[in-house]
Amino acid sequence: MDVLYFAWVRERIGLPREKVQTEAATVTDLVEELIAREPRYAAAFADLSALRVAVDQQLADFDAPLAGVREVAFFPPMTGG
Amino acid sequence: MDVLYFAWVRERIGLPREKVQTEAATVTDLVEELIAREPRYAAAFADLSALRVAVDQQLADFDAPLAGVREVAFFPPMTGG
Amino acid sequence: MRVSVAEAPFDVGREVAEFSAGCSGMGAIVSFTGIVRDLPEAPLEAMEIEHYPGMTESALEDMARRAIERFSLGDALIIHRHGRLAPGETIMMVATAAPHRKDAFDAAEFLMDFLKSRAPFWKREITAGGADWVAAKDEDEDALARW
């Protein structure tokens, strides 16, 4: 699965995207796996209320299932316009 | 005093403006004087709720006083924009 | 602030570009353009617009000043044509510039609501069947109540 990071999430984790081998059932499960890896992930995911997630390029909730998903992206609230 | 007519008021009365010698105290008094003149005025002023008035180029009510006024205009509700 | 009442066509793109370029410090620009509708089911030959020279200009200036004050605008523009216009021709435009989008949108709607019912213009539609003065709409009068 491709995992993408944008804005300060990208800065804290230190890379814009990576391949992740995971059996995580939901986004929350994936976040927990990432947090367990290294402190920089824990720092990025410290406050989930400050984060948004897209699953296969659609905005989603953290309890969204990951079966069949190819791409998950984490980022702060958007500031377009 | 200059009296101006616009849109279908102008068409019914048959002219765009005229000089009127009047001692009318208010717009309503002026309207009554005009109605008394000729049927075309009576036709134009038959329904005052369908008319608007400007006194010296400012929108006004029909009870507006005419002392010192130089120009009165009658017209239907405006349709700009 | 600029107000223009004229018979001649104007270039919407150029007006928007010039208005935007002149607005330093403003983050939001809104423009509204009104066009003579060209409807196949009700073919219009022309739209004729009569106005009240003198009062028109002062009424538009007054509206622009009120919008600038009420919505803290950096600038406002009103252009309105009169005379005979063909379907598809541009009738008028307003533009507003404000620090943030809500004020720019509100000010443009404020100007349009006042232009519709408080600026001395009268439209007449010319069709094959004759000429009809456009009736004022209750909804346009109602739209003023919110300001």
Next chain:
Amino acid sequence: MRVSVAEAPFDVGREVAEFSAGCSGMGAIVSFTGIVRDLPEAPLEAMEIEHYPGMTESALEDMARRAIERFSLGDALIIHRHGRLAPGETIMMVATAAPHRKDAFDAAEFLMDFLKSRAPFWKREITAGGADWVAAKDEDEDALARW
């Protein structure tokens, strides 16, 4: 309907003129232009805009489609830049065309409200003191509630 996401500047005047010219039968056109604010009291060196290639385009297309359907638009346009922009540069614009003014205004505000909080763009302000990600505003999130 057209959606454009690009780093290059665009010509607001030309876009508005072309959009207007292509809208037969529409009486009302609204445009919104967003500009990097140039404030003497808080000098900005640049605004950097990051986005999510792929998702951005599909999110904007989805918003434009929803606006067209919901407000019965004749057409809608969204242009949004990314990359590094100087103060005074145009960030983005939307334009809407509808038979009547209320739908054109509502649709433009609808698009702006969704662009602010639902399109994957992130702004960073570069000043002499450093670089700061622009925080999302509660009022922008609240603005979505009305649609």
